[in-house]
Amino acid sequence: MRPALPLALLLLAGTAAAAVELLGNPPSPRQVASGRAVAAGAGGQGQQGACFACHGFDGAGQAAAGFPALAGQSAEYLHEQLERYASGARPNPIMQPIAAAMTPDQRRDVSVYYAAQPPQASAGARPQGDPALLQHGGNLSAIGSAERGVQACQNCHGPGGIGLWPNYPRLAGQPADYLAAQLRAWKQGERPGDEPYNFMANIAARLTEDDIRAVSLYFASVRTVPRQAGTGVLP
Amino acid sequence: MAQRLPEVDVVLVGMGWTGALLAKELTDAGLKVVGLERGRARQTVPDFQSPTMHDELRYAVRHGLMLDPSTETLTFRNFTSQTALPIRQLGSFLPGVNLGGAGVHWNGQTWRFQESDFVLRSHLRQRYGEDIIQDGLTIQDWGLTYAELEPFYDRFERICGIGGIVGNLRGEIQPGGDPFEPPRSNPFPNPPMPQPYAAALFARAAEQAGAHPFPVPTANLSRPYTNPYGCAMQPCNACGFCERFGCEHFAKASPQVCVLPKVLGHERFELRTGSTVTRVNYDRQGKRATGVTYINGRGQEVEQPAAIVALCAFSYHNVRLLLLSGIGTPYDPRSGEGTLGKNYTYQTMSGVSVFMDPDVNLNPYMGAGALGTAVNDWNGEAFDHSGLGFVGGAYIAAYQTGGRPIERHPVPQDTPRWGAGWKQAVRRHYNSTLSLTVHGSSMPHRGNYLDLDPTYRDSLGNPLLRMTFDFPANDRLMSDYVTDRAVDIANRIGGKVEAARRTGLYSVVPYQTTHNTGGAIMGQTPRDSVVNRYLQHWDAHNLFVMGACTYPHNPGYNPTDTVGALALWAARAIRDDYIGNPRPLVPA
Numbered sequence: 001m002r003p004a005l006p007l008a009l010l011l012l013a014g015t016a017a018a019a020v021e022l023l024g025n026p027p028s029p030r031q032v033a034s035g036r037a038v039a040a041g042a043g044g045q046g047q048q049g050a051c052f053a054c055h056g057f058d059g060a061g062q063a064a065a066g067f068p069a070l071a072g073q074s075a076e077y078l079h080e081q082l083e084r085y086a087s088g089a090r091p092n093p094i095m096q097p098i099a100a101a102m103t104p105d106q107r108r109d110v111s112v113y114y115a116a117q118p119p120q121a122s123a124g125a126r127p128q129g130d131p132a133l134l135q136h137g138g139n140l141s142a143i144g145s146a147e148r149g150v151q152a153c154q155n156c157h158g159p160g161g162i163g164l165w166p167n168y169p170r171l172a173g174q175p176a177d178y179l180a181a182q183l184r185a186w187k188q189g190e191r192p193g194d195e196p197y198n199f200m201a202n203i204a205a206r207l208t209e210d211d212i213r214a215v216s217l218y219f220a221s222v223r224t225v226p227r228q229a230g231t232g233v234l235p
Numbered sequence: 236m237a238q239r240l241p242e243v244d245v246v247l248v249g250m251g252w253t254g255a256l257l258a259k260e261l262t263d264a265g266l267k268v269v270g271l272e273r274g275r276a277r278q279t280v281p282d283f284q285s286p287t288m289h290d291e292l293r294y295a296v297r298h299g300l301m302l303d304p305s306t307e308t309l310t311f312r313n314f315t316s317q318t319a320l321p322i323r324q325l326g327s328f329l330p331g332v333n334l335g336g337a338g339v340h341w342n343g344q345t346w347r348f349q350e351s352d353f354v355l356r357s358h359l360r361q362r363y364g365e366d367i368i369q370d371g372l373t374i375q376d377w378g379l380t381y382a383e384l385e386p387f388y389d390r391f392e393r394i395c396g397i398g399g400i401v402g403n404l405r406g407e408i409q410p411g412g413d414p415f416e417p418p419r420s421n422p423f424p425n426p427p428m429p430q431p432y433a434a435a436l437f438a439r440a441a442e443q444a445g446a447h448p449f450p451v452p453t454a455n456l457s458r459p460y461t462n463p464y465g466c467a468m469q470p471c472n473a474c475g476f477c478e479r480f481g482c483e484h485f486a487k488a489s490p491q492v493c494v495l496p497k498v499l500g501h502e503r504f505e506l507r508t509g510s511t512v513t514r515v516n517y518d519r520q521g522k523r524a525t526g527v528t529y530i531n532g533r534g535q536e537v538e539q540p541a542a543i544v545a546l547c548a549f550s551y552h553n554v555r556l557l558l559l560s561g562i563g564t565p566y567d568p569r570s571g572e573g574t575l576g577k578n579y580t581y582q583t584m585s586g587v588s589v590f591m592d593p594d595v596n597l598n599p600y601m602g603a604g605a606l607g608t609a610v611n612d613w614n615g616e617a618f619d620h621s622g623l624g625f626v627g628g629a630y631i632a633a634y635q636t637g638g639r640p641i642e643r644h645p646v647p648q649d650t651p652r653w654g655a656g657w658k659q660a661v662r663r664h665y666n667s668t669l670s671l672t673v674h675g676s677s678m679p680h681r682g683n684y685l686d687l688d689p690t691y692r693d694s695l696g697n698p699l700l701r702m703t704f705d706f707p708a709n710d711r712l713m714s715d716y717v718t719d720r721a722v723d724i725a726n727r728i729g730g731k732v733e734a735a736r737r738t739g740l741y742s743v744v745p746y747q748t749t750h751n752t753g754g755a756i757m758g759q760t761p762r763d764s765v766v767n768r769y770l771q772h773w774d775a776h777n778l779f780v781m782g783a784c785t786y787p788h789n790p791g792y793n794p795t796d797t798v799g800a801l802a803l804w805a806a807r808a809i810r811d812d813y814i815g816n817p818r819p820l821v822p823a
Contacts, residue, residue: 196457
């Protein structure tokens with residue numbers, strides 16, 4: 001029984017500490033600082049590969065340009081994507097050279113940095129679009145489609161697409177163009193799935209172009225809450 | 236006066252696994268098939284989607300997918316000298332309800348029986364002599380052999396997309412698989428699931444104990460897969476909501492995912508939900524079933540004549556329907572005469588918990604129904620029973636089926652039952668407790684049987700089924716012996732080890748398994764069985780009885796693989812041998 005005592009005391013120290021304990025380690029200030037430097041252009045490509053230029057220091061991304069938000073994603077998810085860009089497993093002409101030019105430590109640190117940024121509250125203006133399309137996207141998110149043999153997005157990505165750490169990325173509030181581009185890339189085989197599961201390649205292949213536009217519009221229009229930091233569990 | 240409908244070729248009573256398989260195979264054979272299901276229709280989308288489906292209170296605790304005992308239940312007693320009382324709240328076993336039946340809420344642990352199981356009495360007599368079988372055990376041969384059933388096991392496993400490592404490929408023992416499994420004609424259609432840490436710890440300790448660990452054959456899919464019927468399945472993401480839940484991911488083999496997409500909407504198939512069958516209509520002179528009578532969704536009595544009747548309801552529901560219909564001779568435990576209700580068997584379960592160091596993280600919430608590693612070194616005839624005083628055996632498995640918050644709270648026995656001490660212990664042990672399952676066989680005993688209750692009736696006024704059961708001494712000895720082996724492995728894993736042994740009378744309160752077997756058993760002659768080797772009733776050649784009620788004993792494995800294989804085997808016999816020339820396929 002004795003070894004349990006320190007853990008129990010730690011957990012009793014407060015809900016914040018308990019939450020950290022459940023979600024994983026708190027981000028180390030050194031890693032966050034190092035990650036911020038990478039975001040500012042300390043990676044192998046220098047300023048040309050500075051994350052902030054597209055994703056912002058706050059990790060909010062740029063909806064109009066289709067640059068995804070990084071804030072509030074888990075460090076695990078971000079790190080895995082950087083590794084996959086670097087190796088070419090996730091092909092992308094912009095991200096591949098940037099990620100490959102970073103050291104493994106830089107990829108890790110910058111992932112921790114962005115994971116530690118709280119997602120921004122949605123601004124007032126939400127994406128405009130056909131209400132019927134939005135409704136269809138909401139249906140796909142909540143219950144899937146019997147006709148296509150597709151399960152609900154929120155089975156894995158959480159209610160409204162808020163993400164389930166550490167594996168499943170947040171979709172809520174991501175640019176519709178970014179989401180649609182990923183689904184099309186999976187559907188057309190341009191973005192390989194994760195062997196052996198191929199979850200998303202398998203699902204995207206069943207979606208029509210209308211489905212893709214609908215579900216992307218839906219998640220882009222979900223309001224994100226201001227405070228929802230994903231600390232991740234990376235050391 | 237019952238409404239009488241036009242005759243159809245086949246009427247199926249119940250639309251779970253066996254109903255769905257027969258519907259597919261017999262419509263393919265050109266027959267017009269009607270499937271009667273007392274529950275409602277349901278599908279993966281929208282009925283099983285989360286977060287609704289991940290409601291532990293509704294589904295795991297309050298049995299949301301199970302048959303409501305206020306509509307039909309059974310009565311229970313341990314011995315004939317007692318008065319049986321109705322089970323008003325489900326506990327020890329959980330019969331499913333609605334389309335797909337228990338095939339929706341099962342775990343997906345998919346095991347073949349051993350070659351010796353099909354010829355158990357002959358095998359035991361030959362290997363050990365008649366004395367090995369304790370007095371009162373009514374063990375008998377099944378009337379068919381493993382070799383005959385093998386192609387149908389293979390086909391059912393392909394329909395389900397089972398993942399595993401072959402251990403015996405056409406007689407050659409393969410590395411990494413179960414060396415004690417019967418020979419397979421083909422490897423598994425899919426690889427095993429990635430094994431969790433707990434399974435790896437168990438495997439290492441089991442090897443140290445001289446046993447042969449392997450990943451449990453799983454119906455939780457390990458990759459995208461399209462089955463022989465053309466139904467597409469998707470991989471499991473180990474969400475930990477299999478047992479007692481429907482799968483939202485098309486990732487657990489079920490009638491909904493694997494069969495029904497190619498049956499529903501077929502021009503020769505009609506599904507009628509809300510249809511509760513009350514009788515198989517029987518022509519005693521002609522020795523054939525003429526059809527069934529059911530209560531439809533409007534409460535009207537309907538007669539559906541059919542050339543072939545197949546009972547595809549849950550195991551003991553089939554037995555009850557035969558008893559209510561007066562087909563066959565009810566078993567009498569005093570004289571040993573009669574066959575209907577005889578050889579009711581169950582599963583002899585025990586468990587071992589290993590309370591490990593608090594810094595061990597097993598992450599039990601990351602689970603799937605059949606995710607885990609097992610050993611069969613002490614199951615069935617894998618080991619020598621000489622001098623042990625019992626027959627049968629059990630597998631030992633480290634399953635990780637999910638660490639859901641309400642029901643998973645493993646604590647050592649000396650923990651307070653409530654309050655701060657209990658909470659502290661739950662927190663301490665939640666992530667570091669490894670559980671071993673000892674999944675044991677159940678041998679038939681002349682005192683264990685099913686019949687109709689003389690007192691209690693269901694909501695339609697028909698007598699309830701009465702279950703009389705206690706674990707025979709043979710099975711208690713077996714369970715103790717294999718639990719000792721599990722304790723040995725647990726000690727090698729390291730930690731505080733506690734065994735939950737099979738003690739006291741059988742109780743219907745704590746959950747054990749939904750592996751209720753026997754009662755309408757198969758065999759070689761009408762004197763010792765209800766159905767022949769093709770699951771064809773001895774007293775009505777156009778009446779077929781599916782499911783685990785046909786097992787003369789219950790081996791130390793989960794029953795579903797054999798349920799599926801037997802259904803496909805019977806369907807083959809109906810299609811190729813019976814339709815062209817309807818008759819008893821085995822001379823009585």
